Amino acid sequence: MQPQGSGEVPVETVRVARAAFPKGSLAIRVRDELGVLFADEQFADLFPARGKPAWSPGRLAMVLVLQFVEGLTDRQAAEAVRARIDWKFVLGLELTDPGFDFSVLSEFRDRLVGGDAGRCVLDAILVAAQKRGLVAAGGKARTDSTHVLSSARELNWLELVGETLRAALNAVARAEPDWLSAHALPDWFTHYATRIEDSRFPAARIKRVEVGRRIGADGMRLLGMIWTDDAPTALRVLPQVEVLRQVWVQQFHLVEGEVERRAPKDRPPGAKRLVTPHDIEARGSVKRDLVWDGYKVHLTETCEADTVHLVTNVTTTLAMVSDDRMAAVVHTGLARRGLLPDEHWVDTGYANSSSLAAARTDHKVALHGPLRPVTVAQARGEGTYGQDAFIIDWDHQHVTCPNGITSTQWHHRCSEEQLPVIRVRFSPADCRTCPRLRDCVSSPKAQRREITLRPRHEYEALHQARKLQATDEWKDRYKIRAGVEGTISQGVQACGLRRSRYRGLGKTSLQHQLTGAAINLIRINAWLTDRPRSHTRTSPLAALRPAA
Structure with a gap:
């Protein structure tokens, strides 16, 4: 790769673009207002030091983003580079530039995935x-x-094992046909x-x-033969054969040789279980x-x-x-970009005691999200013997019940999710003689009260959040979170957010980084042209609904 020029737009390209687009276009405004983005x-790190010079990777990155802005295929995007004046303007190309073959885009995406460079595309737009x-x-x-959704078709169980075996047989046939x-x-x-599927x-x-x-017996026979x-030992390292082995495990x-x-209950959990041989990183949920x-x-x-x-962070997971x-x-991710907010509004899925405490302690961010309701009566704080009625002495590590009895055990343990918790227990000798024991414990056979606490900083953050979320002011402020649903809708409708174009977590993650970058350019263009935000659509019937 050899860096090219100063990035100035050729004079003739500027003249023709201004004449053809007197009111501008998205691509022209992006170049005028934000300059050269990439x-x-x-x-440079994605290309070897020697070899045939590559087409400008900075321009290719811009093409990838514009491709998602307009929902184009690789062929259509390559044709737009050759034929469209506004694209030549934003890319700084001569009007006579012939562009490149569409396959260059696929090769460049592979380089971005291999170098984990997808985030730099979104980062560059945010920096500008x-x-x-x-x-x-x-x-x-x-x-x-x-x-x-994975780019591979969803398979039922018979299709999964049958297609896995078929793919392995085809791979073996190509490698060792005789x-x-x-x-x-x-x-x-x-x-x-x-x-x-046929x-x-x-x-x-x-x-x-x-x-x-x-199918199971055929696959077991093929694995035994290999x-x-x-x-041939080369068959054992074929990717399709390895997938076959994993799926069959x-x-x-074998049950009595059959x-x-x-x-x-004997199958692996969803985190490990393959769902298709054509996208081995996809998982069911x-x-x-x-x-x-x-x-x-x-x-x-x-x-x-x-x-x-603007979209400031995009993260793709299994x-x-x-x-x-x-x-x-x-x-x-936001800290790395220098874009941490003061207030971060999320839904119930993100909000828990450890997240609330870590956000405040590690990043000075106030995380706001509805906490999951407590289902155990003794932990909800209801009645005389709810958890809130007990006095916690964090310094001396004991808890005192409403009757003045002090706990005898205070142990640091881990929950089923491997999170740190504190197990507090009272002595059975103290609890058995209490006339309100049955009101204090949930199990009819329990002989003492036990309390599970989060670490102190998480416990205090959780209780403070629950108290805040009970106020009408917080409930009214929380309405701001609903707007992110519109962003997801825009990503789905404009960029196909909910369907992966590619196979594998790496390429799917790149797709989402490009989607975030495309949404930002669309919104910056709307902001520069004073286009108002769309209002939430309300049907005529819903508009007649009486106020609560």
């Missing part, structure tokens, strides 16, 4: 926006997540020569079970009534009333990663 030097005074640290921000011809069973050419599985449950056993001494086992499907295979994306945006709302782990990750 320099070739930013991507900061210089323009459109975004700054402090103020308010809000975050929400949404599901992302070996496979000598060892393959005749039925394999009948059952696995075409895509499994097959018609029997409707009867018993017959479907038989098909599953047959791991014999006379098999997860789905099948291949049987594992029982549901469930959120209320929604079930999907793929990933999850978290979007954070500024939300001050009189400024442009589908089953819970939102309650992500507040710290989001704050770390």
Whole structure:
């Protein structure tokens, strides 16, 4: 890669662009107001020092963002570079520049993924926006997540194991055709020569079970053949064979020498369980009534009333990663960009005691989100013997009950989620003689009161937040969080946010970084042209609803 020129737009390109677009366009305004967003030097580490000179990576990064702004394919984006005057203007190209072959975009994305450079695309736009005074640290921000479907088709169980075996057989056939011809069973050419989705599985449950056993036995036979001494060792390192081995370990086992499907409780958890052989990083997840295979994306945006709302952080995770782990990750990303807010508004999924305390302690951020309700009566604080009725002495590490009895045990432990907690226990000798024991404990057989506490800083943050969230003022201020739903809707409708274009977490993450960058350019353009924000659509019937 050889950095090119000063980035000035050729005089003839400027003249023609101004004549063709007297009122400007998004691409022209971006160049006029923000300047050159991406320099070739930013991507120097992605290219070798020697070889054929590459097309300008800074311009390619701009093309990728504009591609998402307008929802174009690679072919359409490459054609726009050749044919459109406003694109030549923003890229600083001569009118006669022939552009590049569309395959260059795919190769450049691979370089971005391989060098973990996707974040720098969004970062460059935010840096330019900061210089323009459109975004700054402090103020308010809000975050929400949404599901992302894998680019691979969702498979049922028979399709999963059948397609996994078919992909492995095709890979072996390409690598060692003579070996496979000598060892393959005749039925394999009948059952696995075409895509499994083209097959018609029997409707009867018993017959479907038989098909599953047959596929399981065939896959076990192929794995056994590959791991014999006379098999080519190169077959063992084929990616498709490794996927076959993992899926068969997860789905099948031997019972008295016969291949049987594992029982549901004997299968691995969702974090490890493969759902398709064509995207081995995709995972299955469930959120209320929604079930999907793929990933999850978290979007954070500024939300001050009189400024442009820009996406300041985008994080993509596997589908089953819970939102309650992500507040710290989001704050770390915002801190790296120098865009930490003073107030961060989130939904219930992100808000918990550890997140509230860590946000305040580590980043000086006030995290606001509805806390999950407490379901245990003794912990809710209801009645005389709720947890709030007990006096906690943190310095001397004991708790005193409403009757003046002091706890005898104070132990630091870990919860089922491996989070630090404090287990406090009273003596059975003290509790058994208490006439209100049954009102104090939840189990009819319990002989003493036990209390589970969070570490002190988390406990105090949690109680302070619950007290604040009970006020009408906080409930009214929390309405600001709802606006992030519009950002997700814009990402879905304009950029296809909920469907991955590519396979794998790395490329899906790059897609979402480009989506965040595209949304920012769209919003900056709307801000520069004084286009008002859209109001929430209300149907005529909903408008007639009486006020509560």
